[in-house]
Amino acid sequence: MIKATSLKKSYGETLAVDGISFEIAAGEIYGLLGPNGAGKTTTLSILSGLLKPDSGSVTLAGVSLEGEERKAKGLLGVVPQEMTLYEELTARETLLFWGRIYGLGGKRLDERIDSLLERAGLAAKAKKRVRTFSGGMKRRLHLLTGLVHEPKALLLDEVTVGIDPQGRIALLEIVKEVAASGTAVLYTTHYLEEAEALCDRLSIIDFGKVLVEGTIDELVRSLGEGEVVSLTGSFTGESIRRALEGHDEAAILSLEDGAGLLSIDLSGPDVFRLLDSLFGKVTGVEEVSIRRPSLQSLFLKLTGREIRD
Ligand SMILES: Nc1ncnc2c1ncn2[C@@H]1O[C@H](COP(=O)(O)OP(=O)(O)O)[C@@H](O)[C@H]1O
Ligand SMILES: [Mg+2]
Known part of the structure; x- marks a missing residue:
């Protein structure tokens, strides 16, 4: 579903991504685990089409990100590392805004938003402004902004940073449900326990390179x-x-x-x-x-x- 082949990207002298490849199937949660500066965000920015790689290619459901950018991007949901929420909008308005960006509207969008808010435990807060939300609620709403258009591929960049333990569990449950419904999920994190609890397969990366790849079992058994x-x-x-x-x-x-x-x-x-x-x-x-x-x-x-x- 998501296929990255030999991605490379430098910022001036810094080689941020140095030949990363992986393939993620529909319904699979694939982890990119690495410390700060390992190259996770750069990889994700390339996959989301925000950043052009120096070399290498990306396809989504067989659609090339380079050749058929619009079509590829329509399949994609992205939740970036930095939260992009407008404090003065309500939770519902936030999701309406993102739905419209993706070209959705009408009753179908309304129903979709209701079900997302329900799933994230935010239904009672639908009409409250974002600025009144706790950190955990903001993180969950932020995750929903990437789900409004039911993407086939979902890219998540350190979406649990700064969240309390319960909020973390709630958020990871949503990610699991999204994958169970058939979406391919790329999950970047620097938390080992999260990768262990969530990912079907993962790569450990550092200095822009994949050090090892496999299921948790395979990786642990290699020791x-x-x-x-x-x-x-x-x-x-x-x-x-x-x-x-x-x-x-x-x-x-x-x-x-x-x-x-x-x-x-x-x-x-x-x-x-x-x-x-x-x-x-x-x-x-x-x-x-x-x-x-x-x-x-x-x-x-x-x-x-x-x-x-
Ligand atoms: N816009 C940028 N300009 C210059 N260097 C960057 C930029 N973004 C990231 N880097 C560098 O590229 C490397 C990888 O960064 P990044 O992809 O953000 O890693 P991660 O998300 O794993 O923390 C780091 O050395 C970082 O300092
Ligand atoms: Mg990052």
Whole structure:
């Protein structure tokens, strides 16, 4: 439904998007997960036709964004990172405004707006001005502005930033319903937990490149069956490597001087010998943490850092 092929985009010296490709099926929620500056918004701006890529192409339902821009854009709903709401309009007027922009009107638009407001828990607030809304209500209304014309492809850019936990859940539920009705959804976020809870498949991106792509299960399984053990301190990478020699129940996920990420089967018969070797022979281990394989540990492995705001 949404197909991006080898997208590239630079701003002057900054290579913001460096060869990103993916394909999103109808009904699928596809995540672009990456830290600030990774290239998410730039990718989304290219998909929405706001920004021309330096190279690469986009098709929506087989319609080329370049060749048949009007037709492609009609299939598309976009909810940008910055909220574009007019404080003096009511919730209903806001959606009427967007409906008219998409060329809708009459009874059909009225009914559509009623059902959207209902679905987002905003029916009782339909006639209230946006400026009286809480942050969470504004975020939900903002999401609805991209849904008025029942798009076949929906692009969402960090739509939960600054929202409270309950508001977040309500908003993600709406996204799930939209996908369940057959819309292809691109969901960008820098929140690992959201990607984990929401996305059928995702890419982890950084510096404009896809680092890995897959379902959550596939990505987490790529870390192995064991626990993920993270070591930091003043040790050398070489000393860790030596301590692990002959221990098949341990694998190195990433390793440099002072920072190591290992996968260790802690239920294995030889685990005490392994730990003896690791902590007996290696000097300078200052911190140890152990966790189940997760997107978070995968992210740490790929980028050498935790994802943060
Ligand atoms: N309009 C712009 N002019 C110059 N550099 C930009 C512009 N927009 C984004 N960038 C740079 O491009 C990179 C990717 O940014 P962006 O796509 O906004 O990332 P994300 O949405 O993942 O935070 C960053 O290094 C950012 O500073
Ligand atoms: Mg962004």
